[in-house]
Amino acid sequence: MADSMNPPLSYEASATTTHPHVGTTLPTEVISCLKNSRFLHLATCDGLTPHISLMSYTYLPSTPYDPYPTIIMTTNPSSRKTNHLLTNPRVSLLVHDWVSHRPPTRAPNPDGREGSPPPAATRSSLASLLLNLNTSALSSISTTIAGTARFLEPGSEEEAWCKKQHLENNTFEEELGTFGQQLQQQPGQRRPSISIDSDVRVVTVQVREGRIADWKGGVKDWQLVSEGEGTRGTMVNGIPPA
Numbered sequence: 001m002a003d004s005m006n007p008p009l010s011y012e013a014s015a016t017t018t019h020p021h022v023g024t025t026l027p028t029e030v031i032s033c034l035k036n037s038r039f040l041h042l043a044t045c046d047g048l049t050p051h052i053s054l055m056s057y058t059y060l061p062s063t064p065y066d067p068y069p070t071i072i073m074t075t076n077p078s079s080r081k082t083n084h085l086l087t088n089p090r091v092s093l094l095v096h097d098w099v100s101h102r103p104p105t106r107a108p109n110p111d112g113r114e115g116s117p118p119p120a121a122t123r124s125s126l127a128s129l130l131l132n133l134n135t136s137a138l139s140s141i142s143t144t145i146a147g148t149a150r151f152l153e154p155g156s157e158e159e160a161w162c163k164k165q166h167l168e169n170n171t172f173e174e175e176l177g178t179f180g181q182q183l184q185q186q187p188g189q190r191r192p193s194i195s196i197d198s199d200v201r202v203v204t205v206q207v208r209e210g211r212i213a214d215w216k217g218g219v220k221d222w223q224l225v226s227e228g229e230g231t232r233g234t235m236v237n238g239i240p241p242a
Contacts (some may be wrong), residue, residue, distance in 0.1 A: 008217040019220040034059040041094040058169040069207035089149045096142035103223035105158045145210040152202040
């Protein structure tokens with residue numbers, strides 16, 4: 001486990017189910033992460049070669065078509081991830097609220113890069129405060145979600161409903177443009193660049209089980225069960241409890 005403010009280079013042993021949490025609701029930190037993150041990483045595999053894609057997504061606690069928490073994504077029908085999903089629908093999703101900020105290293109790297117930002121930029125108390133906010137207050141957990149992807153039937157009511165929810169969830173009234181300039185729009189005005197092609201495939205994944213990794217190096221497996229569903233002998237991440 002890490003004692004500093006930086007994530008460790010290795011996490012606690014977790015080859016088997018680790019600190020399992022089984023409940024009828026998702027862990028609060030998982031819900032917060034899914035609600036506040038903008039992108040996720042989608043891992044697929046054709047049985048031999050793994051593939052990872054950065055995806056926009058929509059998280060819903062439930063839908064009219066599924067009582068369980070659901071993640072909605074869209075994919076081009078002629079893409080590697082689509083080909084993988086058609087042959088192997090098992091997926092792993094990674095969602096995190098960590099920022100991609102690299103603090104300065106203690107010693108210069110072999111290529112001469114001192115880190116980002118350089119150590120000199122963090123010597124003032126204000127710079128240190130901002131850096132600590134960046135690495136602690138904005139960095140909490142990552143969660144992986146194991147599940148099975150499902151392609152929605154083209155032209156179905158469910159596909160149309162999920163497309164609408166996904167479009168609304170990824171339409172933003174304000175965006176930062178080049179050089180940090182804020183692009184102003186009228187409230188409710190949709191950015192013209194955001195659209196969903198008519199031939200796009202809609203993919204959903206039930207959120208039923210996964211794993212939390214925190215910035216201290218801790219690992220916790222979690223599983224969502226329905227009311228009245230027994231927890232004895234349940235499996236988390238496909239692994240029976242130790």
